[in-house]
Amino acid sequence: MRKDMIQATDAFERVVHWSLAVSCIVLFVSGLGMMFKSFNFIGTMVGGLRILKYVHNFTGIFFIVSLVLSIRMWWKEAGTFEMPGDLEWMKAAGGYLWHVDNVPEVGKYNPGQKAFFLAVAVFGAAMGVSGLVMWFSTGFPAFAVRWMYVLHALGFLVLFAFFFVHLYLGTIGSPGSLPAMTTGRVTRAWAKKQHPKWLREMDESAKADVHAGGGHG
Template sequence: MNSLLVTLINYYIDFIAILFALAISGVVLGVAAHYFIIGPHGKELVKLPPEIIRMTLLERFTHFFRMVSCVLLALTGIVFATFKVNTLGLSYQWLLKFHVSLGIIFTISSLISIVIYFKPSFFKKYDWEWFKYMGGYLTKKEMHLPAGKLNAGQKVFFWLSGALSVLLIISGDILAFPQNYHINVAMAAALIHGLSALMLFAAVLGHAYLGTAANPGTFQVLLHGKVAREWAKTHHPEWVKELEQSSASGKTAVM
């Protein structure tokens, strides 16, 4: 076990920098290719006035802190993983404190996010239709695929980012206090932390693209929490139906 972990750590040290470079450049190139070859959908939706509450204050609040902490954690983490702390003229102790402090913010905001989006992320039958056409992202044609408050892709992102976040939080705690753990645990934590961060950051870059340039009119929801009715009907028709039914039955007044 020990020698296997040491061997894996040796590979990790040799290849983590190039893996990060490949992952980030791969996603950026993929996103750019999608934008220029297929392009965004529903461009006309951006001009419509926001009407329906899509994100509550708590949702926006936690998303903001999760987003900011995630990006800063990735950047500082890459500096650690590539051993460039001193090269950049930074203090290791200060950067470690900063990284762990960000980790605390990420932990709290991630756990709240996981609780908030847990139930809406259960897959439903109509999600398979979305998967069948990959959300319409592989064609220039405007497609109106069934989707609840979260579409199938967002549900996948929830489970992926949630699982990776939990792995990052646990392994991060171990790496913050490695002296309290057996070296095998610390080595496993280092591997899990780096590879989880790699996958999460690549996924977050794709998530950021889909929430901004790929779907005009979406990003603004992070500021005021509302979306246009047409935007909602286009991207999340099943959710609009649920809202209309709830509204008709007097259960909610979000519209």
């Protein structure tokens, strides 16, 4: 690896992230196709609304599996807040909304990313549960099934809105981030700007490894 690059994600993380992303996008598109008359043409494209429903439901299973793996994978770094550092970052809005001379340092994920992860975890789980109840509705009381439709629509609104913010920040909004999802290798300059504390910890643990290796070798 080039000296000015650092490994941000491993192959497993990238596969899980892509499965989550692709299944989520297929669910958005197929869901919209079933929900609104003006989007019914999406059903026509795949051979009818019945087939679109199968695509939606089975992609849902794929999404649930990806979500469980994502939660396991990201929980430690993106699911817990570190105080007071994260609070300081929030007070400065990470320097995204107004000029801040010294943006408080954060680890691998900043509090905005953590909020996104938590929204995906909570609303993604709500989508999975409500989707399964609607799919196997005969096993549940009618009033409960009706509420699941409401929950599913609410979850969609939240995830759809967050998705565009995430897409923007993961690409053009924060240049240098996308390789974390493709090759897994990011520049040290990007890591220093976006996740300085994490970079320092990585460097320290690399040094510790070298020392430990030297001691035994």
